[in-house]
Amino acid sequence: MGSSNGMLKGSLQTIMLKLLQENGRMYGYEITQKVKEITKGDIKLTEGAIYPSLHKMEAEGLLITHTEMVENRVRKYYLLTEEGKVEVRNKLKEAESFIGNLQLLLNMKPAVS
């Protein structure tokens, strides 16, 4: 079934911010599809997780939005603000450090000599 998330807890924001950094602008549904594609179906983001998270980041000033009608459907695009661009870099550093530490703790990486 692939979709054994459970460890996703603290990294949703980081993932979405990084995708926005790379793609310039994205809408919610597009993000879920992109993540599914990149992880080959392993990680499936749910609407109940992404939309509140996007709203929160918008409220915090990390994202701005603009809405478009495409094929008679509403699309709400999200883009990074300047503050958001700074935040991505911080989050990525944090993630890098965290992954390194996790690999050390779980013995997935040789100890540094």
Added chain:
Amino acid sequence: MGSSNGMLKGSLQTIMLKLLQENGRMYGYEITQKVKEITKGDIKLTEGAIYPSLHKMEAEGLLITHTEMVENRVRKYYLLTEEGKVEVRNKLKEAESFIGNLQLLLNMKPAVS
């Protein structure tokens, strides 16, 4: 200051189970010190996080305990049950997969050709 946790969310159990797998038996405070040591102070587990988590894993049958008095202080040692040993392996596979996916999403790993 190093101690920017925040991404620890879903991995506390995995970390503690892995340490127990490696060390045979450990007590709560010892786990916090070991994690601090291995991560050079980056990750500081709090009591409010570890004790409820250990209690839960004991209730689930993953751990058993025995208490000892050392230097006039109580120590509650935790050990893996057979079920717990199986669980560590599952959690480690999950963690490996998750870390791989996260590195892909965050562009911390070259795309597989």
Added chain:
DNA sequence: CTACATACATAAGAAAATTATATATACTCA
């Protein structure tokens, strides 16, 4: 007319953490 894909939103509840507090012993430092 049913199901699925696209697209957003939100409410209810659960899970897992943070923060704060409490207990208790022992050592150090002023």
Added chain:
DNA sequence: TGAGTATATATAATTTTCTTATGTATGTAG
């Protein structure tokens, strides 16, 4: 003697963040 730190465990209150479920709406495939 009193304060602070280290060792050691526990729990309550709160917050954050997620899952699950539901609702709206359009378009296509069968």
